[in-house]
Amino acid sequence: MEQVVANGIYLGSQYAMIALGLTLIFALMNVLNFAHGQMYVIGGFVTYTFYGQFQMPFLLALLMSCLTLTVLGALIEKFLFGPVIRRSAREESTMLLAAGIAFLLDAIILLVFGEKQRGVPKIVDGVFNWDFRIIMPYDRILICALAILSIVAFITFMQFSRTGRALRALAQDRDAAQLMGVNVNRYSMIGFALGAMLAGLVGGLLVTITGVNLGMGGPTSIKAFLMVMIGGAGVISGAIVGGFILGMLEAVGLAVLSQYGDITYLVIFVALMIFLTIRPQGLMGKPWG
Amino acid sequence: MKRRNLFTTMAAALALATVPATAALADNPVLKIGFVGVTSGPAAAWGISNQRSMETRAAWLNEIGGYKIGDVTYDIEIVSFDDQKDPKRAIAGMEKMAQEGIHYVVGPNVDDGAAAVRPVAEANGIIYFPYAFPKALYTAPASNAVLGMVANYQSGPAIYKYLKEEKGVKTVAFIAANESDPLSQRDSGLVAAEALGLEAVSANVTYQVDTTDFTPVLTPVIRTRPDLLVLSGVTPANAPQLIRSARELGFQGLISTETAQDAQVLRESAGDLANGFISVGGASTPEIASDMMKEFVARYTEMFGEYNDESNTKVYALEYILATLAENPAAINDVEAFKQTMDTFEVPNPYMKGDAVMRYVGMSSFGQRRQVAVPLVVNVFQDGEFETLFVAEVD
């Protein structure tokens, strides 16, 4: 049981971070960013390149991942999402653009980083073993702590900084924020860049444990969508809760259902569908039309 | 005005796209060999190692003046189609090959694609070399597919038998991704293990291919304390993560798989934890690689920057096609002639030291010769490199 909880917390912390960036972008611009997973993969590959290949310090490599994705996110918002959102008749049309960007990033990842699975040396060795009740390698504990720390830092930033307040205002009501003197275009760009940065950060963190390959992008996006839906779309706390719940659901589900073999995931997904049907706005969200 | 510019750019891009990218070759007539497989997306590594080993060999042959079939020396051109691991696209790819007048195609890489292209291949007289294991593809009335590697129901028993006799393995656990190929491989692996008298302590745990943390998946499997953990049909991307998780959970037994893996990937992502990991390879381990294999690896590395050990098994299909055509030049446009030659074909295997031969096998598995005799080389990963554990043959 302790092991299941520990697994759930570890999974949840990484899921929550992935979902955070996605929900931020969704809250600000009503864009379901299909390319989020690809951004995560790029973050992983950048850290791999600097830490794994150039032997730079891990934190520096992580910083490079954040930086790369921030710039990439800003550019994508400025030149792609911004213009399309302004001109499209229905805002869902941005889903096509997001998918197009996902294809493009996939193509670029393949050409730049190749098709192979990549991994980096462990950042810390050893396994924490509490009487075989909880077994958790130290690097996982470290990454989990770093992820939770980043989440706390992000929430603090959103709560107390000027930019964070502006972003929250923008998410609440775009028109009202504009009337209150928030530069909507500028903050949309900042918000998107921030969301992309979070994807890059978690990619960089996780490359030390799971490694990275170009195929991880699409499935990651879809998993992130699920977490966002569980917690409630466009709500920051919802994404965190959703991430931890999906993490727990998987850990508990796999522990309890493993004897049923092939239908484990079927049950998990059906449960998810039933949950979403009963509580369509997720745990924290408000109904959205 | 701005819009017009964009249109012009687009038109230019499209025009560029339609210009055929035919490379200028020497004066020799060109023999086209096809490849239909997955070279983008999550499973890209499978198809790309395939495509690149074919391109390496073709460039090499062309450099030394071409390949002699009958009285004519041909330059070899590889025509590749990316099916994106989608069976619907794979059909389009096979149609494309028929359109190009190609009769010999390597691929597809997965079960569903291999099954979907069968009608097209049979209707258009194409022999294809899939890397998929379902027996229905190779047993009569199917006749145009030739298995391009060793199937897991052939390598599995050999590996389990070896481990049972040499390492005293008594219990075995299987874990597979919940997709067609790995699940089918798990099922046939299970049958093979039980036939050998091994006890399967866990065989129904599955995982989603996009799993990023295998600890919760593996926990119940490791609890059963098997002597051997089999990763059925594992992709090179998932293998190191599974190994790492299993070892970190304190698993002390053996780990094996029946698919080809890449040493570099294992080295990077699992490091020393992968020591002792048993997988199936081609013939590039130092003990058995001939000079030709070494040169192939060198050329591949030079052409594409990095070698992929999965190519050890994938270099063979093209070699078989060309050697069989050389044996019977009439087969170049007539696959029936090719099929006849398959029954008697036998030439030395240039990639292996010793007196190994290339011939078509599969009589005991399929009732007809519809498989290339790739040497069944069982490797063990040790300190960053593969070492040969044992070599066996498929009949």
Next chain:
Amino acid sequence: MSRAAIYRLLAVAVFLVAIFWFIPFLIDVTGRWNFYYTLTSVALLSVASAGVWLTFYIGRINIGQGAFALIGAYVSAILVTKAGISFWYSLPLAGLFAGLVAVLIGLPILRLKGVYFAMITLVLTEVVRLAALALPITNGAKGIVSIPLPSELSVFDITIIPDFSTIENPKLAFYYTACALMVICFAAMYRIVNSRLGQLCRSMQQNEELAASVGVNIAYLRVIVFAISSFLGGVGGAMFGAIAQSVYPSSFVVKDSIDFMLNCFLGGLGYVFGPMLGTLTLYFGWDLLFELGKYQLLVYSSVLILLILVLPNGLLSIRLNRFRRLRS
């Protein structure tokens, strides 16, 4: 008859002649036989996409069409291989079964809107794939293979459709069948959109509460529309199974569901024929870029992004813009 109506009839006639005579003629002359399969795929995928478009029409983003295509493919395959029913009867049955499933699932989930509906349909695709892997009747991971080609369809001993395995060129036969399906499908769509049902759908798309307050039975309506949508998905999937002569759990996956949706977006959500044009562009575009080798995906996605930047409301909006300019 008004001039607009005459133009419309003329356009339809030109279109029919083009797909049933001109394209086969062109392929015959140029010898590009492989285009038959590509165009057959386009026709079938556009039928499934048309279903997705219809759900857009009631204001729902549907990323679950792959699930219904897979259901349709399996129903037809099982009926043909295990019950020995003629493919031509299994085709509508596959669609009906998919529609029935849609009614059962649709009743609860159609209450959801926006991204929530989108997500639940996305999960549905994965659920159906996993169910296909787990159920005994679908033959699990091994799939259903060696499905016979469609057999003869005759009424009162008069052959309407000959046995495909005796036809010299089944490719062409599949092409005609797929085109016929597509024409019927889009004719029906056009009819639906311009009927009272279509008007009601439009009112729902704009404001469900308002529509409900003026007496539209929206719960009933959206289930009907979702069932029609899934029927189309099931038929498209069944036809694909017959061409590949095999069905696997991975025959239609999440990526296909997303593709169906993208086809609608690219063609234009405001136009009945949007899904057809969108599918043609997305699917055929990939094949055309075949020569580019490893740059194929790069160029494909770049062109796609450029298209969206120029025409964010879909390809067919280009016509709308011209009309607007004429009017002003």
